[in-house]
Amino acid sequence: MRRGDDYVASLRDGRAIFLDGERVKDVTRHPAFVEPIRLIAATYDRARAVILDPDLTFAAPASGARHSTMWLIPRSADDLSARRRVHRFWAEPSYGLMGRTPDHVACVLTAFASWRQLFDRGGRHFGDNVVRFYERARDEDLYVAYAIVPPQIDRTKPAHLHPEPFLHPGVVRETEAGMVVRGAHSIATSVTMADWLFVSYITPLAEGDEDYAISFVLPVGADGLKLYPRRPYATMATSVYDYPLSSRFDELDTTVVFDDVLVPWEQVFIHRRVDLVNAQFHESPSHTTANFQSLVRFGVKLEFLAGLAMKLAEVQVSESDPNTQATLGGDVAAYCAAFDALVKAAERFPLVTNDVARPHPQYIYAGMGLQRRLIVDMMRTLREMAGGAFQNVPSSEASFVGEETRAATERYFQSSAAGARDRIKLIKLIWDFVGTEFAGRQLQYEMFYSASQPVVNRRMFRAYDWAAAKQLVDRCLGEY
Helix, strand or coil: CCCHHHHHHHCCCCCEEEECCEECCCCCCCCCCHHHHHHHHHHHHHHHHCCCCCCCEEECCCCCCEEEHHHCCCCCHHHHHHHHHHHHHHHHHHCCCCCCCHHHHHHHHHHHHHCHHHHHCCCHHHHHHHHHHHHHHHHHCCCEEEECECCCCCCCCCHHHCCCCCCCCEEEEECCCEEEEEEEEECCCCHHHCCEEEECCCCCCCCCCHHHCEEEEEECCCCCEEEEECCCCHHHCCCCCCCCCCCCCCCCCEEEEEEEEEEEHHHEEEECCHHHHHHCCCCCCHHHHHHHHHHHHHHHHHHHHHHHHHHHHHHCCCCCCHHHHHHHHHHHHHHHHHHHHHHHHHHHCCEEECCEEECCHHHHHHHHHHHHHHHHHHHHHHHHHHHHHHCCCCCCHHHHCCCCCHHHHHHHCCECCECHHHHHHHHHHHHHHHCCHHHHHHHHHHHHCCCCHHHHHHHHHHHCCHHHHHHHHHHHHCCC
């Protein structure tokens, strides 16, 4: 398992990141990226320190070497339980605020390797490529991000009918060495601090899209790969005290441009097969396994939200008030407990096919369907509990040290339960969770990171056991 310093060093590979019209010279030292990179490095070091912990690592069948359970192919509910523990291990350092930590795309690659027969349908060498790269990523503990959503050029037309070709990533030509890819994908979260990038489509392709029907991996420092992140929040934060989340946990969403990038054949999983690109996430265990990670991570975030709500009640000296307790119980704790139950149900009642256990889709898609509603409702609960507290704050931490402002700030921003500095520290933390631009991105992410609500609802429709429900009705109808 890798060291944090080795991970940081691996990012100095000449990757082409462009921010505010200029190329970033060293991503590991740029203020927009340094804090999330530092957190990932520290978590790699924590993982290495517990390499012998059977709760977080497993022994590779062939070599006996121990690896993080993010790379474990699950065969049972117990294996899914081990995966849940490692997902929580990676989610806790950011309090669930970073969704695309290394364990996320590890889920995708592990699922692909467990279901190589799908890739074999394009040619056995493609299945070999999948397994070979999975084993490399596992052995080297690689951080892989993915780009699987194209830009919104024209949602009414497939890629091959766009006003010009290769606005979305596609194969412009083949050579003996590999295929040459041109185009762009959007929302490649965390790619700026990853080692490798997995590229394909989760949005369905249509007949005629064969040039775009690809699935492959490449190093983030590959020639011709260019990264255009959105505006970073860390560089806007004036201090950690004033913006404790924005300054530390911004995993930048990035548009990736393929400027005639050569992808070696051994890094290609699917080549010009629309049917396989459309099948890879849902026929394999990939979609449910990756979203299991997302739900575990979201559960950590809900716990953090619950802690914020309770601490707010305490600093307001309202925790004993029956109305506050009703709000905390009904609008916070009940949702947290119900969501945790869905995650554990998905784990304990897996679907096992071909000796591979996937988290039960019924509970995965129920959790995803509720997720976007819960985050909206629970953020609103925090806002309602805080009331005008967000407006009644000093302009910055400097108010506590300024000679002319210190005394008034300490006196008039306190509560009977907390001094002014501690009270304002909590209020600013909650505001960064619900009200800043960072918070707005968090809300948008939870609502759309997987798909729109109707898409998730249709998946839930297909996953639910309607036959058992109708059988109950038929029995009732037959009794009279």
